[in-house]
Amino acid sequence: MIFAALIGFGLSGMALQAGSAAAETTSHALSLNGTPKYGPDFTHLDYANPDAPKGGEVRMMAFGSFDNLNPFILRGQAAAGSGLVFQTLTSATGDEPVTEYGLVAESITVADDRSWVAFTLRPQARFNDGKPITPEDVIWSFETLREKGHPIYRTYYADVTKAEKTGDRTVRFSFRSTDNAELPVIMGQLPVLPRHVFEARDFGSTTLQPLVGSGPYKVVNVQPGRSITYERVKDWWAKDLPINRGRYNFDRLRFDYYRDLEVAFEAFKAGAYDFRLENSSKNWVTGYDVPAVREGHIVKEELPHQDPQGMQAFVFNIRRPIFQDRKVREAINYLFDYEWTRTNLSYGLYKRTKSYFANTELASTGLPGPAELKILEPYRGRIPEEVFTKPYEPPSTDGSGNIRQNLRTALGLFKEAGWELKNNKLVDARTSQPMRFEILLVQADMERIVQPFVRNLERAGIEASIRVVDSAQYQNRTDQFDYDMIISRFPQSLSPGNEQRDFWNSKRADLPGSQNAIGIKDPVVDELVEKLIQAHDRETLIATTRALDRVLLWNWYVIPHWHDSVYRVAYWNRFGHPAVAPKYGLGFPESWWIDPAKDARLASTPRRTAP
Incomplete structure (x- = not known):
């Protein structure tokens, strides 16, 4: 979720229930899918062993470097595992897709019209310096993250109008409208930070000083850019909660970079x-x-x-003039030989990705059905006609490495877009400027995948280059959208919602640090995202997500990779x-x-x- 990965997934689209009773009823869990799997008296999660022994040190690998222990801001590179120091009001589980259970909060109450949600904190909830977690900490965390945290929080909390203390241990969040079904769940994912620790520091600045949280681990050793070690909090206040029993068993976790x-x-x-x-x-x-x-x-x-697999792909930065024509992007799709790559470089593993919501029922397939057509018809003439007439399939080959037919198709599309092949160079017919772009990488091992693609681009007269940079430079450049093409991934959940704004919304295209890596500014996409967020039943959510998927796919914004x-x-x-x-x-x-x-x-x- 948003806390676990900072930029994460939302949950939306179904009639919200608190537990199995009416929405006003106070409950131990929020479910967007009906009754929670685990009742109020559950003892442990099915995939946890309550008798697991505690102890030992585990060493893990992290890639690149780090210069920050605050995972909630845009600046710097957060250390691997830094989220283990902190806790959220509620927690998702790994065996049901759209349910949150009380963590820092012992109970959740939702208004019958979804106009507000209230969380009552556990009386034993403590930060790891011994100070109690209070409603004031929750309110301060919300306001600080929205004002000074990573830009994603502004998107997630945009429809929250007020946070107020309504009891000795209760906080209530009020919402701008009743159309956003996932907002109660999003507020449950709020990281609760110690106001008394952060108030005296600049929240937006990077730090390598260990921070106080309320999570199962604390930082005990930092070697900047090289390693970080966490130690299990022996007297952790939440260790005996059913959702935590049998989990967080290692005494020490060490990440070497x-x-x-x-x-x-x-x-x-x-x-x-x-x-x-x-x-x-x-x-x-x-x-x-x-x-x-x-x-x-x-x-x-x-x-x-x-797990939903989302979309990993070569991503066009359509802020660049050469990629603003849909035909150009389609043509370049024909020059990536996935079948040859799978056979010769991927050893026959993986499946071709054909949806932004791969490995879920949300993925579009075949032609749009009646429910999707009802959503899409008002946009006819403003979206690619193929949305209505063709099942989406990325260009394919016979895997032999001979892409002559694909090359011919690509050159035809380039010509339609105003590009022509002269002296083995693809040039703009109006300006005679050659087509050239850079593929920015952070992992050198991806060069073996990219180089055959570059050779195929060269066969079409395109001057493509590969540049590998370190993780800090890559983060900075991608935050500022300073690239032509990158390899990126758009992660998804089983119930997409508010996070889709950060991926596709026009207002996010020029906001540094947003996940709109493509640079999409399309009113139709904006409207589809809002329809998705406002969907009030599963069937509508599925149809709207598939409709959005089709529009994204047929705009050729990416060259899809693979998933498993x-x-x-x-x-x-x-x-x-x-x-x-x-x-x-x-x-x-x-x-x-x-x-x-x-x-x-x-x-x-x-x-x-x-x-």
Whole structure:
């Protein structure tokens, strides 16, 4: 959610209920999907082991660098794991998509017309310096995040008109209208910060000084840009809450930073860190043939999941004049040979992404049905006609590497857009300026994917270059939209809502730090997003999301990549994890633990990689 990843997912679109009773009823949970899975007397989550042993240190890898321990602002690069220091009013679970349970708040009350939501704080809720969490802290957190926090908070809280203390432990948020079904849930995701700690500092400035929160971990060691270590709070006030029982089992979590992913991979096999989420198909298929794997000291495991996959893609920055013509973007789509890439570089893994809402029922397929047509018809003539007449399919090839037909189609589209091939250079027919652009990367290992694409671009006369920069420079450039093309991902939830404004809304296109990486300024898209947010039942939400999906796809704003429905993980064989895995999310490190017997066996065996 928004707290876990700072720029995260929203939940919207269904009739809101508090627990299983009427919306005015005070409850332990908010569900946008009817009755919560876990009742008020539940003892622990199904994917947590309440008897899991506590203890031990886990080492993990992070990429790039960091210069900030405040994950709620735009400036700087937040340290890996920094969200573990803080808590929110409510918490989502990993086995139901649209429900939030009380965390700092023990109960939630929603007005029957959804005009306000109130949270009553737990009497035992404490910050980790011992001071109680008060309604004043909640109100201060809301106001500070909206005024001085990351720009995403201004979007999320734009429709909140007032935050007020209505009881000794109760805070109420009032809303501008009753059309935004997800607002009660969004307010539950509010990080609660200690006013007494932050008031004396500039909230918008980066800091490497450990901050006080109310979460399960605290920062105990910082080596700027190199590593950060967290220690479990032994007397954590929330450790016995049912939603936390059996979770946060490791005594210490250490993140070591690497600037080269190949170096990081070799370091893992040498035993420098314990757990790895493998995102490289090449590594997964060819890189683990080492004694530690063959002898069972390193475990490779595929964990199925039902996570929405969103859209990973080459992203056009349409703020750049050369990408403002839809035909140009479509033409360039024909020059990416996904089938060859999958066979030769991805070892046959992954599925082609064909939706901004991949791996969910929200993804558009085939031609629009009646419910979608009812939404789309008023925009006929203002959106691509293909929305109504063709099922979306990205250009494909036979995988041989011969893209002659695609090249011919691309050159035809370029010609329609006013570009022509002269002396093997694609030039603007009006100005004779060549088409050239830069593909900005932060991960050097993606060059192997991008280089064949660049060669195909060159065959069309396009001067494309690759530039790899460090993570700090990449963050700064992407925050300021200083790029021609990047590889990016638009993450999604099972119930999209307010966060769609940050992805696609015209007002976000020029706001530094927004997720409108494409630079979309389209009134139709703006209207579809608002219709999506205001959807009051699941069927309307699905139809509106699919309609938005079609409009985005047929505008050729991106060149889709791929996705999968399994997590591929490798880890040194010292862990236990629950037999039941969460449907949504990996569950590491929150629900895993160190198995004493496995850890002892591994400790007696040198970690090595030599054949």
